[in-house]
Amino acid sequence: MTETALITRIAARGDGVTDDGRHVAGAVPGDRVREDGIIIPGPNRAEPLCRHFGKCGGCELQHVAEGALADFVRDRVLGALAAQDVAAVAVLPAQLSPPQSRRRAALTALRTGKQVAIGFNAAQSNQIVDMRQCPLLLPELFALIAPLRELLAMIAQQRRPVKVKLQMLDQGVEVVLEGVKAEGLDAAMALQDFAGAHKLARFAVDQGQGLETLWQPEPPTVRFGDVTVEVPAFSFLQATTAGQAALVDAVTRAVGDAGAIADLFAGVGTFALSLQKGRKIYAAEGARDAIAALKAAANRARALVATEHRDLFRRPLIPAELNRFGAVILDPPRAGAEEQVAQLAASDAPVIAYVSCNPASFARDAKRLVDGGYTLDWVQPVGQFRWSTHVELAGRFSR
Structure with a gap:
């Protein structure tokens, strides 16, 4: 009979750890690991919800069941x-x-030819995982990913990364783009049309000379207790x-x-x-x-x-x-x-x-x-x- 080692905990970087101290990628407490590295699933595994899991750096632990996930945090x-x-x-x-409760995210976009990839980076890599699904983000944030892909196909420079920051405020979503060049009337109109069509709370762009607010129908706010704060762009x-x-x-x-x-x-x-x-x-x-x-x-x-x-x-x-x-x-x-x-x-x-x-x-x-x-x-x-x-x-x- 092949000997196995029991996974007893999850290490700080997400690897499972055996009772004898060996780290095993993708293992969960309760799993057993054979000498050849094959994982025998235990009771604390969950089916990942996202097609990008395993590649996208946004999540490391979608394969961990709720109770074991809470134990890991503690x-x-x-x-x-x-x-x-x-x-x-x-x-x-x-x-x-x-799930689907993250109200702020900093993503990266890259235009290559006519295609634009936008999403989190791959784990331990600068490669962008083109986001087609995300069980992390608020639905209102994820709903902007496809339209942003179309917008950036017009205004992003070839092979120049663009930082895309999204945040939910009281009035709706705030979008901040860093590293774009919106040159010409058509590009300027496209930005205005995008903000209006998606009823953004604020739309700000940094074209290399500092952040410029292009759209802000009213002061964007966040409420703490019974006090409303008018927040600066992408406030923490x-x-x-x-x-x-x-x-x-x-x-x-x-x-x-x-x-x-x-x-x-x-x-x-x-x-x-x-x-x-x-x-x-x-x-x-x-x-x-x-x-x-x-x-x-x-x-x-x-x-x-x-x-x-x-x-x-x-x-x-x-x-x-x-x-x-x-x-x-x-x-x-x-x-x-x-x-x-x-x-x-x-x-x-x-x-x-x-x-x-x-x-x-x-x-x-x-x-x-x-x-x-x-x-x-x-x-x-x-x-x-x-x-x-x-x-x-x-x-x-x-x-």
Whole structure:
């Protein structure tokens, strides 16, 4: 009888891992692997929904059943904390965003002859997988792929990649094209006709001299709580509304009834405006257009939100500033916030709600906070990049 090895977990890059530590591409926990590499399917496999799966880099885990997918998201967080020797805490069940819920995407298009390919890149490659199906994107976003293919056949330069950014806003879809040359009256009219025909919220194009808004019938907005924000072009938003709701709920639970809150790396106000009802919020952000949008929205709503344009990497809040708040929200980029975390570890802030899109940098920063006297109370994993190895989370630290 041929010996087999049991797949016990999925590694950070999506490979199955045997009980003896061997990595097997395409394997799922519960599968068994023969000595010749043949996978014997187990109970945790699913039939991939997309014809592009296996080639497109947008998804790595469509072959994983729902329960095992949730376990993978949770285990990514547990593994990162263990690697930093952060004591086991309450790591809650993962919350996964549903299929067809991605409200933002950055795709690439390439014109070759009369044909235009548009989609995500192939895994570990610059090759574009021409998108003919996508169970990830909101239907409203995917509905624009074929029309964009036709438009780019007119205005894209031969063999020059075009960045195609799509995002759902309150008024409809925002489209941003980078790297096109819309020369001549016909091209200009084609762009206007496209925006009108598809009732876009905003259509902006960068032809090499900066982003130019060609179509915007009214200021495009996004709503956080009861406050509406007029957002700049392709502003950073959470990838799905379900993922945003999960993170906002976790942060709300973390800060409790704190009356004065600092929101660091505040963006356009996802957390500051969702939590502001009757509270005093200080919001700091390094991107000037984002903090300007947040400030304008707070002023219109007469919310108790004070904003500051501040580079928190070069000028983090120091303990004397942090100690004024009953809770601090931290939502840094993927690299984490080493400079700001060092100041937090030396502060007396009673609660920190840390939102992260990278379990590894979160665990590194968690180690610094725990060494500084904080307790990591719980972590909420969030899988809003469904079928991806990309994991988000929110954690609560307290003194």
